[in-house]
Every structure is written in structure tokens, then in C-alpha cells.
Amino acid sequence: MSLIDSPAQLASALLVYLAGLFIALAVGKRLRIPNRRSFLLYVWHSLFCVFYAVYAITNGADALVYYIKAANGEFMLSVGTGAVVSIATLFVTGLNLSFLGACLLFNIFGSIGLLAFDASLRSATADKSRLIRRFATLIVLLPSISFWSGALGKDSLAFMATGLALWAAMNMKRRALLMAGAVMVMLLVRPHIAGTMVIALTGSLVIQKKMPLPQRLLLGGLALGATAAMIPFALNYAGVGEGAGADELVSYVEQRQSVNTQGGSSIDIASMSLPLQLYSYLFRPLPFEATSVFALAASADNMILLFLFIAGGMKMLKRRKHASDSNRAFLWLYSILAWVILSMTTANLGISVRQKWMFAPMLIFLFISLLGKSRQRRQAAAPARKLPPSSGAGAGTRAATVPES
Structure with missing residues (x-):
């Protein structure tokens, strides 16, 4: 297998890349990221996507299996691998995507996650020193993030869900629908992690002090109902069984510790x-x-x-x-x-x-x-310094005090 097998596949790969660029710029605008920064982050992420595609062709990877199934037109109404293959099938068969084109498609999902992660860290460090802000940017540019989230597979979708969930959590009242969407995306590829998200949401709603008690009870009840519905599904996906008790869970953990x-x-x-x-x-x-x-x-x-x-x-x-x-x-x-x-x-x-x-x-x-x-804390903590007395008409007046810059 090669990265691109024909001029038509080269054209489709370029089309996907450009579509991803426009999507990244649009998403970055919604996340209040400057266009230049969104552009650079997308290009950075895409470079690792291409690097991953070359690595997969050379050394083998699960992404190759997903692509072969998609190229054969397989469509699976299931979560996990089935969801990845089904999404890939829609575009690989519809646009005649090469392996590189399929990777660039999933690169869009990972890029959205990277932009959401970057926007969250920018918000957390907006009023901090330049050193802290640069450190946050360094973390966003860590190679491991872009390498794995740029691949054809579950990790790109899972990382997108994680980034969007983080951004939504920063203002849950206004971004509740975004949080729900993040949970649904995670459910497609990692049902057990989606169940963990819902459990955490349930717990956070119950202990939310600022929310009125009736509203807490209502939302907590809805979240508990969603949790009760998702946990059996997640346990079945993991291979434990929806009726598993403590002994079965312990056995499952012990079995997983001997895998890989x-x-x-x-x-x-x-x-x-x-x-x-x-x-x-x-x-x-x-x-x-x-x-x-x-x-x-x-x-x-x-x-x-x-x-x-x-x-x-x-x-x-x-x-x-x-x-x-x-x-x-x-x-x-x-x-x-x-x-x-x-x-x-x-x-x-x-x-x-x-x-x-x-x-x-x-x-x-x-x-x-x-x-x-x-x-604000730096300005409040800055010691006051006296201005030197003026040698002009204002000489002899009391010196004013100003905070150090």
C-alpha cells in the first residue's frame, strides 16, 4: 500500500486538507483564537498527520486495517472500531480517498481537539506572565498530542471529544450542548470513557453549591438516569458484562493487567x-x-x-x-x-x-x-516607589507614589 495511488487521489487529499483548513479557521474563530494562530496549529497538526501516515505504511498500524475495510465498503453499526470504519467508509468510497487522504480526514477531528485545548489553556493563562503563556503554548505543541490525534483511528475522535469537553466545562451553563456533543463523540469510540464523563458530570452537578437545590436535584436525577443507561452499555463494550458484580470487575482488571x-x-x-x-x-x-x-x-x-x-x-x-x-x-x-x-x-x-x-x-x-x-495580583503585590522631586515649579511638593511596573 502507498500513501497516494493516483492523481485523482492526490486531488482528493488536497481537497480534504483545504476543507480542514477552513474548518480549523472557523472553529478557531468560535474559540476566540486569532486566525494566524489557528492556521499555524492546523499546519503543525497536519505535519504530524503526514508523518504518522508514512510511519504506518513503513511499520504497520491499525490505521491500515481501518483503511482497507473502508476501501472495501464495510459499514458497521457499532461503536469503537466499527464507528471509525463507518466514518472512513463514507468518505473513502465517496471521495476516492487514498490512505493519506483518510488520515487527513481524521486529522481534522484531531485539529479541532487541539484548537479547543489551546483555547482552554489560553483562557487559563490570559492574565499570567509571558513565561507561563509560552509554557502553555509549548504544551499544546507537544509531539505526542498531534502525532496520535492525527491518525486514522479512535484517538483523533477521542481527543476532539476531550478538548471540546474541557472547553465546555469552562462555562457549562452556556456550553451544555457542546458538552453533550463531546460525550456523544466519545461514546462512538470509547463508550467506557464516555460513561466516566457522565458519572463525573453527575457528581459535579450534585455538589455544585452555586446552583439552586431544586435545579441540582433535577439535573442530578437526569444525569443519574443517563449514567444508569450508559454503564451497562460500557461494561458490555469492555467485555465485562452488564450484570457484572464486584468479583467480575476484579477478574476483569486482573485479566486486563496481563494483556499486551x-x-x-x-x-x-x-x-x-x-x-x-x-x-x-x-x-x-x-x-x-x-x-x-x-x-x-x-x-x-x-x-x-x-x-x-x-x-x-x-x-x-x-x-x-x-x-x-x-x-x-x-x-x-x-x-x-x-x-x-x-x-x-x-x-x-x-x-x-x-x-x-x-x-x-x-x-x-x-x-x-x-x-x-x-x-491583578502582581500589581497589588508590587511595592510602591517614590517619584524624585521635580526641580521645576513643583519642587518642594510632596512626592507622589506609584506602583512599580
Whole structure:
């Protein structure tokens, strides 16, 4: 298989790329991102999409299987792999897309997620120092994010859902429909993670202090009903069974801990404590553990994340409160639940490197918003300095005081 097999497929790939550019600019405008920044982020993300396509052709990947099924016209009314193949089939057969064209199609989904992630971090650091804002941009440009979310597969859609859910959580009252859409997209590819989202939403509504009690009870009841409907579906998708009890869940976790344990990126999580599992899932491999170029690149990302979590964690311990309009209860509940579930059931660091971006953006937002001082706090903390007395007509008057800039 090659990236492009004919001039017609080259034309269709360019058409998809240009359509994605216009979509990215339109989405960026809605997210209040400058057009130049939206353009650069889309180009950056697309470069990694092309790089992934070349890598998949050379080394093999699940994306090739999805493309072959789509090229054969397969259409599956199911979630997970079936949803990815069905979406790809509609465009591959309709537009005669090559493998590169199909990757560029899913690159659009990942780019939307990247723009939403960037808009969220821009909002969290808008009144912070230039250093903090640049650090936020550095995180958005981490290679691991764009590499995996630019692929033909579940990760692009899952990352889009994550980015949109983060943006919606920052103003849940005005973006409730966007949150619902993010949950539905996640349901298409990762039903168990969508169920985790709904559980977190339910918990956040119940403990929301600013909302009137009757409204909390009503929305909490609706969310509980949605949770009750989604959990059996998610358990069936995961292979546990909708009537599973505690013993079945324990057996499932133990079984998952022994899956994908072959290869250099596999680890023995069955013998680890939960804190070590959490650490391994999110922050490994580190540079001294890297055994390949890809592992080394992932370790560089992990070092940045580890620094952010240490710095943000120290700030969080010092501050008792942090005012914000974002629904932090949802962000914390969802992040922790997803982190615990995935870290207990994933024994392969290669899988964790790409799947952690289903919740890591929330944790990054929470921690980076704690770093540095806001512009108002810096001005309030700046010591006053005296102006030198004028040598002109105003000499002898009392010196005025102004804050240091």
C-alpha cells in the first residue's frame, strides 16, 4: 500500500486538507483564537498527520486495517472500531480517498481537539506572565498530542471529544450542548470513557453549591438516569458484562493487567501499587527508560508533564481556594476516574502514551491555571516607589507614589 495511488487521489487529499483548513479557521474563530494562530496549529497538526501516515505504511498500524475495510465498503453499526470504519467508509468510497487522504480526514477531528485545548489553556493563562503563556503554548505543541490525534483511528475522535469537553466545562451553563456533543463523540469510540464523563458530570452537578437545590436535584436525577443507561452499555463494550458484580470487575482488571505484556514497552502493573500504576501510566517512559527514538520523544513530553504536575501540585497545596468560572469539580472527577481506570488496566506504555490524552488535557488545565500570579495580583503585590522631586515649579511638593511596573 502507498500513501497516494493516483492523481485523482492526490486531488482528493488536497481537497480534504483545504476543507480542514477552513474548518480549523472557523472553529478557531468560535474559540476566540486569532486566525494566524489557528492556521499555524492546523499546519503543525497536519505535519504530524503526514508523518504518522508514512510511519504506518513503513511499520504497520491499525490505521491500515481501518483503511482497507473502508476501501472495501464495510459499514458497521457499532461503536469503537466499527464507528471509525463507518466514518472512513463514507468518505473513502465517496471521495476516492487514498490512505493519506483518510488520515487527513481524521486529522481534522484531531485539529479541532487541539484548537479547543489551546483555547482552554489560553483562557487559563490570559492574565499570567509571558513565561507561563509560552509554557502553555509549548504544551499544546507537544509531539505526542498531534502525532496520535492525527491518525486514522479512535484517538483523533477521542481527543476532539476531550478538548471540546474541557472547553465546555469552562462555562457549562452556556456550553451544555457542546458538552453533550463531546460525550456523544466519545461514546462512538470509547463508550467506557464516555460513561466516566457522565458519572463525573453527575457528581459535579450534585455538589455544585452555586446552583439552586431544586435545579441540582433535577439535573442530578437526569444525569443519574443517563449514567444508569450508559454503564451497562460500557461494561458490555469492555467485555465485562452488564450484570457484572464486584468479583467480575476484579477478574476483569486482573485479566486486563496481563494483556499486551509483550514487547519492550510492556510493564508488570500487576505487582505495582495503585500510586505506582498512576505514575507509570502518565509519566513513563522517562529519558533513561527510552529504548527507541519514539520512546525518547515521548519521554521528553513526560518530563514536561512531570514538571507541570510537581509545580502545580505545590501551588495547590499552598492555596486553599482558586476562583474560576470553570466546572473544576467535573474536571477533577473525570480526570481522576479515567486516570485510575486506565492505569489499572493498561500494561503497555506504548498504549498509555496515546490514550492518556483522553484525560491529561483536563489535568494540565487544572495545574497550569495555578502557576504564576495573575496580573491583578502582581500589581497589588508590587511595592510602591517614590517619584524624585521635580526641580521645576513643583519642587518642594510632596512626592507622589506609584506602583512599580
